[in-house]
Amino acid sequence: MNRAAAPMPSRLTFGAGAEPPDRLIAQDSLSTLAATATGSIDLIYVDPPFATGRMRQGRGHRYADAPDDPEAYTAWLVPYLAEMRRVLAAHGSAFIHLDYRAAHYVKVALDRVFGRARFINEIVWCYSVGGKSQRSFAKKHDTILWYGRTADHAFFPNQVRVPKKPGSHMRVVRDESGALVQEKTCRATGKVYRYPVAAGKVPEDWWTDIETLNHSAGERTGWPTQKPERLLARIVSAASRPGDRVADFFSGSGTTAVIAQRLGRRFIAGDREPAAIAVAARRLAGQGLNLAKAGSPPPDIEVTVALPGRASAPKSLTWLDNRSSDVGKLS
Secondary structure (H helix, E strand, O other): OOOOEEOOOOOEEOOOOOOOOOEEEEEOHHHHHOOOOOOOOEEEEOOOOOOOOOOOEEOOOOOOOOOOOHHHHHHHHHEEEEHHHHHHEEEEEEEEEOOOOOOHHHHHHHHHHHHHHEEEEEEEOOOOOOOOOOOOOOEEEEEEEEEEOOOOOOOOOOHEOOOOOOOOOOOOEEOOOOOOEEEOOOOOOOOOOEEEEOOOOOOEEEOOOOOOOOOOOOOOOOHHHHHHHHHHHHHHHHHHHOOEEEEOOOOOOEEEEEEEEOOOOOEEEOOHHHHHHHHHHHHHHHHHHHHHOOOOOOOOOOEEOOOOOOOOOOOOOEOOOOOOOOOOOOO
């Protein structure tokens, strides 16, 4: 891959025609949300700062996290949550990704913003990569709080089925066609229940089958706190359909947008860090050109840098260029 420095383009073009573009926006996302039409978003996933009070450092990238004050952090986040609720469609969902520092504070705030009855799931994402403490059990899970805009939230469980685990209490037999099924008999009624093994199952609200990214993972960009593509693919597939509009207002390295583009969803992704938008643009450009090569060019992407009042706001961004000479163009 040629990684020569190049100015950030204002538009990534892949030859999909005249569809309205997807959007990458470098600015505080409260402004992005304010400019987003009411009821226009089908799915929101956000991975806001975790209030560690530290400088978050990756390979070549870093950003200052929010102060370690969960009450102040929650007060800062509430206006974003209120705007997220406003922009969601009636069938829309919001997934808020947090860790132990503020999850309980934000859960109470979400109950107030969305309504306690709109809470759907507390998803516990478990992983094992990283250091271990000698003074406590290792803190190896994040919390993803799922809220619906209304009671009629979209959910497509069959799109995210996973293999059944061995060792079930049910016996495994072959049915009349020779296919493996799990079978159990109700003691009260004598009724026999059969579940095809090949069909898998819908995941529970605790996810242990998706590991966090290690330092050698091929999808790593060097952006700190980057989340794995498999995690976002499950969320996007479970709560949206192709053509739906997905938003991430703390987009970091752009994983939500990358998955939305790959799965045929439209997207809007914003972050206050210009370097994050540069990383996301590079990822989306490379994937978009590959999709175009395969005959399925995605919509263009409009890239906006709008950071008024920020002394360090650049007139252009620097990104890593991975352009192809024979498919698409970046203008």
